[in-house]
Amino acid sequence: MLVLTSIGAIVVFFAVLTFVGDVGSKGGPFAWRISRHRVFTRGLRGTAVVIGVRRAALYQRKALLESPADVVTLATAAVPHGIETSQKLPAGQYVVGQTVEVVQHLRDRYRLFVDRPDLEPSPLVVYGPLAAGAMAPVILLRAATRLSLTP
Structure with missing residues (x-):
C-alpha cells in the first residue's frame, strides 16, 4: 500500500x-x-469590417459531427489588410462587408476577436x-x- x-x-x-x-x-x-x-x-472594444469568410477546416473542429463553422477575416483601422480570427463562429452568420463589434488585445493589435460572449x-x-x-x-x-x- x-x-x-x-x-x-x-x-x-x-x-x-x-x-x-x-x-x-x-x-x-x-x-x-x-x-x-x-x-x-x-481589451479594447471597437468595430471592424468583415473582409473574408471561409469554412473552418476539418482539423479546426473538435469532432466530425460538430456543426459547421466559419473563420472570419476582419479589417480594422489599425490593420486594414485584415486579421483572421482564431474563433470558430457559427456558419452563415457573417457576410463580407458586414460591420461587427470586436475586442482587441491591449498591446497586440493582431489579436482580435469578434465580441460574442456567448461563444466564449x-x-x-x-x-x-x-x-x-x-x-x-x-x-x-x-x-x-x-x-x-x-x-
Whole structure:
C-alpha cells in the first residue's frame, strides 16, 4: 500500500509541476485560455469590417459531427489588410462587408476577436483547472495522512 501511495505521490507531483509550468509559460493551453479570457474582460472594444469568410477546416473542429463553422477575416483601422480570427463562429452568420463589434488585445493589435460572449467559455471553465491544480496537493496530503501503515 505504501508503494502504491508513493507512486501516486510521484505522479501527482509531476502533474502539478507540469501544470505550474504551463501556467507560467506563454505557450501552454491554460495560459492561452486565461490570456484570451483577459482580452475579453480588459481589451479594447471597437468595430471592424468583415473582409473574408471561409469554412473552418476539418482539423479546426473538435469532432466530425460538430456543426459547421466559419473563420472570419476582419479589417480594422489599425490593420486594414485584415486579421483572421482564431474563433470558430457559427456558419452563415457573417457576410463580407458586414460591420461587427470586436475586442482587441491591449498591446497586440493582431489579436482580435469578434465580441460574442456567448461563444466564449465561462470563468468557471477558464479558472477551473487552476483550482484543480491548487487542490491536488491538498487532496494528496489528506489522503497520505489518513493511510494506515498497519495491516
